[in-house]
Amino acid sequence: MVEWTDFERATIADIFSKMEYEVIGPAALSRCLVVYPWTQRYFGNFGNLYNAAAIIGNPLVAKHGTTILHGLDRAVKNMDNIKSEYAELSVLHSEKLHVDPDNFRLLSDCLTIVISAKLGKEFNGEVQAAFQKFLAVVVTSLGRQYH
Amino acid sequence: MRRSQLVKTFWAQVSGKSEDIGSEALARMLIVYPQTKTYFAHWKDTSPNSANAKKHGITVMGGVADAVTKIDDLKAGLLSLSELHAFTLRVDPANFKILSHCILVVMANMFPEDFTPQVHVAMDKFLSALALALAEKYR
Numbered sequence: 578m579v580e581w582t583d584f585e586r587a588t589i590a591d592i593f594s595k596m597e598y599e600v601i602g603p604a605a606l607s608r609c610l611v612v613y614p615w616t617q618r619y620f621g622n623f624g625n626l627y628n629a630a631a632i633i634g635n636p637l638v639a640k641h642g643t644t645i646l647h648g649l650d651r652a653v654k655n656m657d658n659i660k661s662e663y664a665e666l667s668v669l670h671s672e673k674l675h676v677d678p679d680n681f682r683l684l685s686d687c688l689t690i691v692i693s694a695k696l697g698k699e700f701n702g703e704v705q706a707a708f709q710k711f712l713a714v715v716v717t718s719l720g721r722q723y724h
Numbered sequence: 725m726r727r728s729q730l731v732k733t734f735w736a737q738v739s740g741k742s743e744d745i746g747s748e749a750l751a752r753m754l755i756v757y758p759q760t761k762t763y764f765a766h767w768k769d770t771s772p773n774s775a776n777a778k779k780h781g782i783t784v785m786g787g788v789a790d791a792v793t794k795i796d797d798l799k800a801g802l803l804s805l806s807e808l809h810a811f812t813l814r815v816d817p818a819n820f821k822i823l824s825h826c827i828l829v830v831m832a833n834m835f836p837e838d839f840t841p842q843v844h845v846a847m848d849k850f851l852s853a854l855a856l857a858l859a860e861k862y863r
């Protein structure tokens with residue numbers, strides 16, 4: 578069981594209550610595909626990913642980025658049971674999508690950087706720590722059912 | 725634009741604030757990754773806003789600034805720094821990755837418009853190469 582302080586709960590709730598999913602999601606996923614190009618291996622049918630501009634402008638990437646970001650909602654709503662919340666999604670990513678779980682960590686690093694850029698001064702060290710802890714729990718839960 | 729040119733151009737834009745970047749990155753590292761405080765047990769005060777932490781962030785960032793000028797041969801350029809880290813400081817190289825991440829978070833935080841994905845990948849690659857050069861003399 579993960580222990581959350583009141584500050585951590587409030588911080589996560591606050592960040593996601595103001596989240597612009599259609600901006601942040603695409604920004605995080607496209608950044609991941611640019612900064613860690615090997616992650617493109619999972620998006621062979623997304624069309625033009627030939628360069629950074631193409632990736633950033635790609636509508637399929639944008640749509641998928643939004644979808645992924647909304648995937649975090651269930652963890653936000655149930656912070657005390659993230660592991661069980663993601664059991665099914667973990668099986669999906671392992672058995673069907675065959676995604677190397679290290680990719681979850683890469684994407685969460687990119688999301689942290691996008692949020693840092695968006696929130697500016699508000700994203701101080703303590704907020705960063707809470708946000709990264711939250712993402713780390715999600716990442717672990719998503720990798721939990723791999724075997 | 726070639727990667728190393730991207731790094732030099734972005735660095736020229738932000739170098740005026742390099743002391744702030746360094747202090748902020750070091751402070752965040754101590755907060756977000758508390759295990760890194762083990763390297764600073766000799767400081768009376770390991771809190772992120774202490775004078776020691778601030779000064780050390782500036783020192784480290786000075787090293788990064790120097791590395792930008794030696795970007796075409798980091799291994800040779802960082803030889804003595806590598807020896808320092810290998811034989812005296814003995815910082816586990818995993819921590820270079822941690823600090824690099826904090827530097828990137830601060831750059832995004834302070835320069836949201838300029839820290840594009842293209843600049844991000846160039847800086848990430850540069851900091852990784854820097855870390856590799858720093859660990860060169862470890863074994």
